[in-house]
Amino acid sequence: MKVGQKYVLDKQAFLAVLDSLRRGAKLIGPTAGPDGDVIFREVESTSEFTHDYVNEFDPIKRFFIPHRQDLFRFQLDKMPKFEPLVDTSPQILFGIRSCDVKGILHWDKFFTGVYADNYYLAKRANTTIISVACNRPLDTCFCICCDGGPWLESGFDLQLSDFGDRYLIDVGSAKGVALLAKVKKGLVAATRQDLEHRKELMATCDSQMVPTAYVAKAIIQITNRRVREELWDEMGYECFSCGGCTHVCPVCTCYDVADYMETPTSGVRFRCWDSCQYSGFTREASGHNPREKAKERIKRRFYHKLSYAYVKLDGHHGCVGCGRCITVCEAIGMLDLPAVVKRLRREGQPAPEEQGA
Amino acid sequence: MDNLYLPQLAVIDQIVDETPDTKTFTLHFLDQKHNKAFAFKPGQFVEVSVFGKGEAPFGLCSNPLRKGNFRITVRATGTVTNAMHQAKVGDVFGVRGPFGNGFPFEEVMGYDILIVAGGIGLPPLRSLIEPIFDKRKKFGNFIILYGARTPSDRVYKDALAEWAARDDVQLLQTVDRGDESWTGNVGVVTTLFEKIKVDPQRTFAFTCGPPIMIRFVIQDLLAMGFADDHIISTLERYMKCGVGKCGHCAIGHKYICVDGPVFSWQQIKVLPER
Numbered sequence: 001m002k003v004g005q006k007y008v009l010d011k012q013a014f015l016a017v018l019d020s021l022r023r024g025a026k027l028i029g030p031t032a033g034p035d036g037d038v039i040f041r042e043v044e045s046t047s048e049f050t051h052d053y054v055n056e057f058d059p060i061k062r063f064f065i066p067h068r069q070d071l072f073r074f075q076l077d078k079m080p081k082f083e084p085l086v087d088t089s090p091q092i093l094f095g096i097r098s099c100d101v102k103g104i105l106h107w108d109k110f111f112t113g114v115y116a117d118n119y120y121l122a123k124r125a126n127t128t129i130i131s132v133a134c135n136r137p138l139d140t141c142f143c144i145c146c147d148g149g150p151w152l153e154s155g156f157d158l159q160l161s162d163f164g165d166r167y168l169i170d171v172g173s174a175k176g177v178a179l180l181a182k183v184k185k186g187l188v189a190a191t192r193q194d195l196e197h198r199k200e201l202m203a204t205c206d207s208q209m210v211p212t213a214y215v216a217k218a219i220i221q222i223t224n225r226r227v228r229e230e231l232w233d234e235m236g237y238e239c240f241s242c243g244g245c246t247h248v249c250p251v252c253t254c255y256d257v258a259d260y261m262e263t264p265t266s267g268v269r270f271r272c273w274d275s276c277q278y279s280g281f282t283r284e285a286s287g288h289n290p291r292e293k294a295k296e297r298i299k300r301r302f303y304h305k306l307s308y309a310y311v312k313l314d315g316h317h318g319c320v321g322c323g324r325c326i327t328v329c330e331a332i333g334m335l336d337l338p339a340v341v342k343r344l345r346r347e348g349q350p351a352p353e354e355q356g357a
Numbered sequence: 358m359d360n361l362y363l364p365q366l367a368v369i370d371q372i373v374d375e376t377p378d379t380k381t382f383t384l385h386f387l388d389q390k391h392n393k394a395f396a397f398k399p400g401q402f403v404e405v406s407v408f409g410k411g412e413a414p415f416g417l418c419s420n421p422l423r424k425g426n427f428r429i430t431v432r433a434t435g436t437v438t439n440a441m442h443q444a445k446v447g448d449v450f451g452v453r454g455p456f457g458n459g460f461p462f463e464e465v466m467g468y469d470i471l472i473v474a475g476g477i478g479l480p481p482l483r484s485l486i487e488p489i490f491d492k493r494k495k496f497g498n499f500i501i502l503y504g505a506r507t508p509s510d511r512v513y514k515d516a517l518a519e520w521a522a523r524d525d526v527q528l529l530q531t532v533d534r535g536d537e538s539w540t541g542n543v544g545v546v547t548t549l550f551e552k553i554k555v556d557p558q559r560t561f562a563f564t565c566g567p568p569i570m571i572r573f574v575i576q577d578l579l580a581m582g583f584a585d586d587h588i589i590s591t592l593e594r595y596m597k598c599g600v601g602k603c604g605h606c607a608i609g610h611k612y613i614c615v616d617g618p619v620f621s622w623q624q625i626k627v628l629p630e631r
Binding site: 071072074076078079080082084086110111113114115116117118119225253254255256257258259261267269271274276281282283284285286288290291296299300303304307309310313 | 359360361362363364366387406408409410411412413434435437438449451567568593594595597598600601602603604605607608609610615629630
């Protein structure tokens with residue numbers, strides 16, 4: 001068994017293998033919540049999973065970068081003592097979608113480099129990613145515009161394609177090989193017909209995508225600063241600065257750091273999700289705030305998402321097409337990524353060579 | 358793997374009151390091995406913890422060529438800095454770093470040096486001024502301009518008096534508002550430009566201070582004929598992690614904490630926001 005190989009296995013047989021691994025690792029996957037919500041959470045058994053879902057409302061980043069993550073515990077004394085709190089517990093993430101896997105690949109690059117974030121990397125090293133390709137999109141999905149899905153060539157440990165009672169399984173890593181090696185019987189090599197069937201499923205899914213986000217022109221407009229200032233003003237006026245877009249975004253990672261006293265003599269230093277859309281995000285102790293206005297913060301957000309400088313730095317623009325910003329934005333239909341991309345394309349200033357035309 | 362967020366304990370050796378709201382702390386690391394290995398470049402900064410209150414970034418103001426301890430100058434403005442001002446000699450802070458790129462030092466040897474500092478912008482520049490004195494022969498003409506709100510708001514009054522007495526540096530000071538003891542210049546720091554002679558071709562200008570001051574200083578330096586890459590400034594932003602991850606200090610695609618805080622005007626002028 002090697003990375004890159006493809007197999008077919010009965011669904012129940014695959015889930016039974018996951019159940020057998022339950023003792024050594026947290027098993028996390030999609031479960032049915034109230035009112036038809038889908039919630040990814042730790043389960044005791046794969047029987048708690050729902051398979052009737054497209055994607056979760058929340059991004060899966062909380063399993064790598066928790067809303068609040070304790071960094072170290074300290075004990076106040078003449079000489080304070082502290083103890084790092086790096087979580088190395090293993091987890092298996094079952095059923096996440098391609099767009100979220102793309103988000104993880106973005107973090108893999110961001111959290112490494114000269115300053116490698118050992119908290120993220122410890123979690124990442126101990127996570128097995130079993131993604132499931134999407135057979136149908138939500139009416140907010142636009143992953144095909146962002147190379148985010150509906151299925152992937154790499155980035156997963158195992159990728160499943162749902163064939164009803166069977167899974168087509170792509171082996172993506174050594175971790176995936178090790179997991180699949182636990183299958184005792186029933187695993188067969190995928191046939192040409194299986195691969196053709198997957199292609200058809202994905203083509204059907206592609207054709208059902210509704211929102212579009214043709215980011216190329218928007219990237220050019222932002223990179224060359226051809227966006228009219230009045231357009232940023234308008235967007236700043238429309239934005240509620242709720243930070244929802246950044247919280248649900250599988251690419252966004254900004255955080256705050258603070259201390260919390262648990263007893264009069266001991267406490268923890270933690271980091272927690274923060275948002276560049278909050279007015280206090282750049283406020284300094286002196287009171288100076290470089291991005292006091294919502295307009296400046298919106299501009300910042302889309303510069304980060306769409307400037308070529310960031311595309312070069314990250315190797316990807318800052319969107320995976322999950323559509324969650326469409327669902328969550330309070331300024332409905334005006335400030336989600338596809339909406340802003342459309343506005344930048346249509347309402348930006350023309351390029352200098354276009355002006356005389 | 359190193360833990361990015363775990364500080365080292367540093368003991369306070371000395372506390373000097375600089376102004377009514379500013380103190381300078383001299384510290385050494387408790388771990389002798391770490392203390393011996395600790396090295397930094399002029400203009401780099403450290404993240405300082407007061408456990409239970411939080412962490413904040415401070416430019417190192419001591420001479421990087423002198424080992425054994427290091428200094429930071431702290432104005433009490435927020436939770437962490439006010440807590441730092443309560444500390445006594447022998448108390449400990451947590452310290453991470455050094456972080457940031459630092460001022461070019463070796464690279465500007467052979468050139469004339471013009472330092473333009475405003476208020477609490479002098480501390481990071483002092484980490485450049487002192488090693489220049491140590492290697493004085495390697496630099497040309499040396500001018501320091503310093504502006505503060507009032508005479509008592511000036512930091513390093515003893516050092517300023519020492520520099521004023523030297524004949525190998527021209528120190529000019531100014532204040533926004535004088536008092537009965539002040540016989541020097543009154544006005545913003547840029548009013549000192551007409552009192553000095555510089556050859557912009559042969560000079561590197563370094564500036565640090567409030568953003569509004571930096572803006573006017575750069576404008577005047579450009580008018581004097583300085584090339585974009587001969588104007589070196591620091592950029593100020595709220596920094597949390599110090600290692601380019603938390604996102605607070607991003608300007609354009611640069612992170613002030615790892616790509617800066619030191620930038621030339623050539624680099625600053627192309628940033629999408631300033």
